[in-house]
Amino acid sequence: MPWLCAIIEADEESVDALSDALLAAGALAVDVQDAAAGTAAEKPIFAEPGENPAAGWRRNRVGALFAIDADLYAAVPRALHEAGVSAGQGFRVERVEDTDWVRLTQSQFNPMQITPRLWVVPSWHVPPDAGAINIALDPGVAFGTGAHPTTRLCLRWLDGVVTPQTDVLDYGCGSGILAIAAMKLGAASACGVDIDPQALVAAGNNAAQNQVTVTFAAAEDGHVAPAQIVVANILANPLAVLAPLLARLTHPGGHIALSGILAEQAATVLDVYQANFDMRQAATDEGWVLLTGVRR
16 A cells, blocks of 8 residues: 655754654654755764764755545644644655565665675575575664674674684674674684673574574673673774773783774774774774774
8 A cells, every 4th residue: 555755844943843743643654864865965963872962954854654545735734833834835745655665675685795705694595605604694673784894894804813712702792693603603602792682682593593502691791701802893982981891801812803983983992992902903894994902
């Protein structure tokens, strides 16, 4: 069944009130995008934990999804009035066709070759190389499918450092992909840690799907053992805060890899970790950086 989408441009100050009014007027869902999206004036907005909230867009494209038989020419002006937005600017209506969302989502995730011998393969695909190390992983509630540059950076690094004698700690494990990869690459053991209970459940399910044994633990448990290899793919600010903890969790002479760091943030994170590690910038991918070091 198709839907109708009312599209309105609104300034930053009126977006919240307009979204609420549209939902009250019968909209099934409302989304907000940069009105300049797709142009040179498009502006990304995000903030890391510990930073001030990011400012919104000056001009916003508000899209409100309605049932196909809804009277948008009554509902939308009523919502504009309730939100205190001038009706003079008008709105436009687009028809949104029904979509097989499962099939569409699956079409966006194909097998990914990370290194010559390491692949990430969604469950609905046959592995392109049956003789490779294939990680079976589907997109889900936790971060880490192999598609993001930071995950690829960590996977490539693990492929070069894991040996049968090493134990691996994946701090901020998300989907568990890095800990799972470590086991499939031949690590003696692997542990994944996260603050999100849903991520831990998803990671456990992913490890079972890949037929590897990985220990997963909540960050607040405080019973995580040090490891010879520690990898943390999070964000720059949390990595800086976690530096003393991750140093304690890395055996002397052990290796650490840090990602989730933009190129312009690399020097700051390097400085924090130099207190306990001999650090260097090891690799980059699409503006993201991998920092590695050896524990002194």
